[in-house]
Amino acid sequence: MPKVIHDTKFSELKEQLNQLLSHYGPEKMRLVMETLPVQSHSTVEFTTVTRDVSFLEAVDAFFESCKFIGFSQTTQTTYRSEMKLFQQYVKEHLGDNPQFKDVTNGEFLSDYIHLQSDINTKAKKSSFLRTFIKNTYKKFYGHQDLGDLKTILRVRWSNDEAPKAFTKVQIAEILRIAQSRNHDSLYTAIIWTFLGSGIRINELCHLKIGDIDPETQTIKVIPKGAENTKKARKINQLALMMVTDFIEKKYSQAREVMSDTDYQQLYIFSCTGGNKPITSRAIQQFMKSIIREARSIKDEDKDRLGPHSFRHSFAIHGLEAGIDIYTLSKLLGHESIDSTMKYLRMSQPGYN
Template sequence: MNFTYFQYKQINKNKQGSVLIMPIEFPTSPMQNLRLNIQQLVATYGIDGLQEILGEFGLGVDPTKTPNNIEDISGEAVEEYFLKCPRFISLSPDTRTTYKSELTQFFKFSKPTPTSTATLRQLAEPKNIVEYLNKYEPRSNTRAKKASFLRTFFRTTLKHFFNEKIEEIKPLLELKTDESDIPKALKVDQLREVVHLAAAKGNGFRNFTIIMTFLSSAIRLNELLQLKFGDIDSERQIIQVVAKGRKGAKRPRTINLLGLSILKNYIKFTYQSQIHTFTEEQLDQLHVFSTDGGRSAMSPRSVQYIVKNLINMATSIPKKMKDQYSVHTFRHCYAVYGLESGIDIYTLSKLLGHESIETTTIYLKLFDDQLKRAVENHPFANGLNKGDSNESFA
């Protein structure tokens, strides 16, 4: 530091009795003024005295106790922090429930012994993470969900306890993508069989209505389950849904007339007793898809099981392809066949409820692949044949 004018003050005497002095700069800026004040405090009270005073105000820093020097944290402490941290609390109720379950499963797998809980360092061991994720198919939805949870969990806890990023283990938690990861849509004949099977089995009207609501509005599973009577606006052809990432806020989604008609008929048939005895306000609060008369919604697992069972029963879907389809497949079908019918990407993005059109463009790749296959079936794909001869004009 360059000084224009110095004043010297005695700080202490060293072992040889020599006076130790330090320069004090006359301030020419706020930062220099701060330095001057600190230098004067050190000159008056010494380093130890200053640290003691700062410590009384909770401002002291003990270098032996900085986050980077903490050796490890118990699993119990990690779990307690994660379930109360702002990141976890900011998640939607359903995501919090899912993450609690994922946390329990991961901790159970990672136990070093049957009676002990893994520490944070043990949980973050690359070997532990790889072995846990390797229990699931590389590109399965289950593995993707678990990797997503672990990214959130480690990004939050390692930052809090050790002030570390997840760079070292991040590659282990990334999803490997290739052409097979493009959203899958059922063919029309496969879709038709699934819908017919839904109507023919037990609770057929309910299951048929669930699938037709997906196909008529492209809403997500969570959005469907939280749908209540009061969310249906027949005149505007709209259903209000609790949109993804909106923390309870509802957004309007358009439903086609066929789907709206099926939905209204299902409500009239299923809730005849309530319609005749409940007030309008009470009816508005009933869940459309419920197993207890509308008081609460069906569980996500119930709908997932219904759809997976229908896919497994469908003979038009090859056995090796069945694992690629899920509840979300109906949303993919809505998008792909919407593009095929001529709906532009901007309109489709709004119908799907996407925040950004970039999210919708992933379906363009799947649609492009369909177009490539379709164009090869065009009569001109093999040239123009003359009569019965093989002569062609390409």
Template sequence: MALEKEDHPQFTIHKEIQGILNKYGQVQVEKELGSIGVLLTEPKNSKSKEMTLLEGAQHFLEDEFSTYQNVSPSSQSSYKSETRSFCKYFGVNIDKDISTDVLLKEVLTPQKLEDYLDQVAKTEATRRKKAAFLRTFIDSVARDLLSEKKINQLNKRALHLDNPDPQPPRAFTAEQIDYLLNLSRLTRCALRNYTILWTLVGTGMRVDELHFQIGDVNVKQGWIKVKAKGRKKRAKVKRYMTPGAIKAMKYYITFTYSHLMKVLKDNEYKNLYVFSDDAGSNPLSNRAIQKMVRGLIDTAIENNVIQDKVWDSDRGEEVKVNYSTHSYRHSFAIYALESGMDIYIVQKLLGHKSIASTEVYLNLFDEQYQKAIDKHPFAQLETDQLKHLGGDV
């Protein structure tokens, strides 16, 4: 004879369990069952713990919430290169989807990371760069794989970052800028190079902001719209020009592109890139601009107009100075502040999100400090009072 539903053991157990849940609540019941070794919930899927290094790399580069997807194109290029290098060290080719089934958790150990950095980072600067990348990589792909404690241990041991010695921005003096501008007029594509330098020093732009088009330039109002740093979909913002930069820009565009106004539609003309080596179809690359600027700086160093070594009083020795396209940005900022321009206005002109980034430029040249102290109200008093000493004092 078949059991009635009410008499079936499964129904009876179900009814009693439901009564206990109603009386004590699910949390308390699970807690009590757990204390005697009985779990109601299934263990977490271990799939994430078996993630391969290739899968981790693909997740980092493709997941919409990854840090990689939320940085500028230039930073993406750097991150991808670092990802490729890290995977290649462990025999994984991310470009051809070739994996040796290396598990991600196997390579994210202090010893493996230290071995990697020792092998590929020959200078402290390179080690810092690669360690900073690995911190970002781990934070993006290994939060479900490693405990917070283990991630902190990796950051403190293998990926430790010493604070570098603070170095003031290296800028050009007014005389050096004048020399470099004149030097650019002797180069191939002289007018273009001359205008690039005027744009750098007369706006404070970054090199990757020089990829603007004719339609982005308003010489009447003195500004250029450029793509802002820090976002994947980079909105255009205004960069204002000094009178010298406006004059150079107006002459260059007229001389280079005015003959195309009659043969191109208005939108086609406005879409031409201002700085180009193929008649405006494509922008001049960052590398080409940096190479041109580097050549001018090297010539100025050879001619003793620029010194590439300065005395560091803290270290008690000479240190090498690295000038670059960014030095024009430093120059723009430093001289703006020296002239008395409000630091918050300088922040807006440079496009800094934080005032802390602009405060770095409060470090002036030694000679600028001397000029400032010479203007102190006591300076003339001291001169008058010490005349009796004679000679130079």
């Protein structure tokens, strides 16, 4: 927890310093202080000056922060919903507007997270709280060190709860079932895209024809948390062939009657002729029905598998094929290598 220095007769100066710290950070302030004449005899250690911050002040600052504004609309909606639930809990236990330091008490946060029995919900709430608290620390205290809260806001998965990947046998059966249902080859192409690129479900839904580049063997996706940008990701040759064949079959007539600009803007995976993207819910429902039918998947594993399991499969099978962890991290579009390290554990014998 950040140490709070209470007001003294120098409170006005401290307030001004605190504002400078919030804007520039302690390291830059220290460097500036070292250049001043008062430093002529010895180097003075610069101490971060902080103050009491209310919970509602922290909430407002979070929603006005560059961090929050930079999130995609989906992420913003999710975080607003999570904040509303957290505010209700805070109000019930601490009142309308307690001090931020009381809200971020380790025991208080732990009790809130463990109200949930579902491990995925716990992970979701922990992720939100980490982002919110780190943003507040940076804004008002000049750092982002969670200290002991790191342990509290880290969800540890047991082998029975952890994300699970498909085996190669299961993938073969899933493809066979998808092909037998013959939904205009739509879901077969979707599965191959997942398997060949490791992209997320929302990234796949918003792929357009113009995002495919056969020459560089890449697809351009809108990455998680960056709604207004597109980044190139690699796709393997077999998956690329399946996707381009699907586009040719489904949109050959559209290409003849539309301008090239309009044609390139069509969504690849669509139930409306390319005008609107397929929904993630539609993919999830279809995949759940296939998973229930698949005999190679144990009954106790069926609730743990879904479209995102293809991303896990891409990562684990990539490691087994000899891809190093740093290359894999780039292929998956992870911002930090730490996010990729979990796949090393998942690939260990006996994990499942």
